[in-house]
Amino acid sequence: MWILTVEGKSTVFAVGQESHKHKDKHKDKEHRHKDHKKDREREKSKYSNSEHKEFSEKKHRDKDKVKHKDGSLERHKEKHKEKRKEEKIKSFSFDEKPKKEKENGFASPPRIKTETDGDSFYYSPKYEKSLKREHDDDDIEFKPKKIKVENEKKAKKRKQEEEDIEPKKKTKDKKTDETDGKKKAKKEPEEKWKWWEEERYTDGSKWKFLEHKGPVFAPPYEPLPSNVKFYYDGKHMKLSPQAEEVATFFAKMLDHEYTTKEVFRNNFFKDWKKEMTPEEKSKITNLSKCDFTEMSEYFKAQTEARKQMSKEEKQKIKEENERIVQEYGFCVMDNHKERIANFRIEPPGLFRGRGDHPKMGMLKRRIRPEDVIINCSKDSKHPKPPPGTKWKEVRHDNKVTWLVSWTENIQGSIKYIMLNPSSRIKGEKDWQKYETARRLKKCVDQIRAQYRDDWKSKEMRIRQRAVALYFIDKLALRAGNEKEEGETADTVGCCSLRVEHIKLYPELNGQEFVVEFDFLGKDSIRYYNTIPVEKRVFKNLQLFLENKQPEDDLFDRLNTSILNKHLQELMDGLTAKVFRTYNASITLQQQLKELTCPEDNTPAKILSYNRANRAVAILCNHQRAPPKTFEKSMQNLQSKIDAKKDQLADARRELKSAKADAKVRKDEKTKKAVETKKKAVQRIEEQLMKLEVQATDREENKQIALGTSKLNYLDPRITVAWCKKWNVTIEKIYNKTQREKFAWAIDMADKDFEF
């Protein structure tokens, strides 16, 4: 396990023994240059600089790759370099301070002991597997009877506890009485259903009964008032409604930098022309001659007007919305009313891909009932299509969880309407996910031993597999499926890493065998990390790089399906992403253990929790764009700090003169004055410190998003157990939505829960 210090507290990183730093604080946006060549040169020189912190440009790569599956598999990839220009890369800038590494996980056995007490013997994964297999394939194996019974007991207990917890908030809620009264009246009209205490389907079906009202369609297009004009080449031009609608999509984005991008504009213009009448098409031939400003102004005015609406009007809208939610936002699945996540069909608009997306700006077309497939049970009341329309299809497939689907026109993929995370069907799956990760915990040492052994294999494919798995485990990288070129932004994960994404340093800053990663991952978020690896890994990497071009695959004999197939053999249900879940959760648990001081008060404990959470977010590379207002609010804070400093200086000066005074006069009064001044100085120092801590804290969280890991990677039972152990109310950590999603964990985990 690695431990880094963050603000003086240590932060553990997944596995491995070396330090793991995220540096690169310069994010230097001036990176977006139109002149690629120049950039390329710049990049090159940066590259030669070992300290470079900039994101490297994507090099051209006409891929012509040859894979030798023991000499045979050849793969040719044509990559169009042209397309990949570096463009703004969000760079990642954690603070500079070198984080301190503490220690390691692989070699030293202690980790398993501390983690698992009872489990410290090796589990044979095979053994485990055969056991499981008994109950059948799509068994959802994670809930043995035993646990179940236990759960029931606990559940009862918990029910009570919950009851006392709820009203407990009174302590600090200022608006105690009133609110409480109101809430109680409205709230919890009936008992919450505890699906986790019930049997699950074991036959692969997801439900027996499903009834819903179908989707809510986007409101029809409302043509612009005639005083809002569009100009082409300076001349007013009345557009046909179809062309006008698409034009408004563009007008609405006018302020966005998207609309200045070449690719975006071209895609948009091409699709827009398809919507034009022949006359329009013949007239409008150049997007740059189009003047959308009146439309844009009109929409801005509308937004403004909406904001200025009276309370009553707003209320009315809210109520109408609520009505729609009541009608369409729920379904009945197996006797229970469940919330639907996204019951509104996506409205038409211009596609906004992330990163350098080749399809940005394309028209996302309007979905009509004729495009929509309804899924519900035969014996339910089928949803009715809007008057005068019909569904594409109504089917009754209880092997899937979706209620509605349609095919989207940008990538041709299918979109679904599914249930809310609080639903049984999502919750069971989530719970299962964490159970799988916990099973991994039992055999992870063995798996690690194996892949370390595989580094020595005679077979290249095995070595590659073993090194890739090491990265996935140690760095929590994603699997990295192959992507179709030209369809999406150029991003990679572990298996799809290319030569250009890593750099090897036999020695760097006093460390041996350092690998530098620099690539764009999911959502075109940059992953930058330099990390010392074992010598054997390093040597293997050198081998993998031999005779390859920058645009060639690093792991040319590996892909996600090979990897997952292998993982499946190591443990039932094991896939690459399980490692992320496992490492995230185990890190949280260990960090909490380490950072929580029993004598701390609640806010300090919460701070510790957030720090543990942050460690995970860093591990998983969960970033966010610094808030738009970040600089400003930081400045505000800074000026507060400056003011404090001035104040401190003044106070000190006064203290000094008071002292001098006291020296001369030596009377009681002046002595007292000195004391008072001293106290004042102290107080101000404290305040200053607080502000500074706040600033550091905020700065540190500037680009780190905690929510993603909290929602998707951290076994909620760890959090619940921690809350119970330290008497922190769960509301302090999970908001309402989160509590709904994790209701199962809140109900079943007790303070002794161990991941």
Next chain:
DNA sequence: CGATAAACTTAGGACTCCGATC
């Protein structure tokens, strides 16, 4: 088998709301 489609999870940014502060 490998390719592709389908299903489902994970992700960050935009937007909205609401209380605090100017």
Next chain:
DNA sequence: GATCGGAGTCCTAAGTTTATCG
């Protein structure tokens, strides 16, 4: 009462994995 700023919600893109197809 206007603005600020953070939390929460919504939105839908972008991944992974599984299922199906030829």
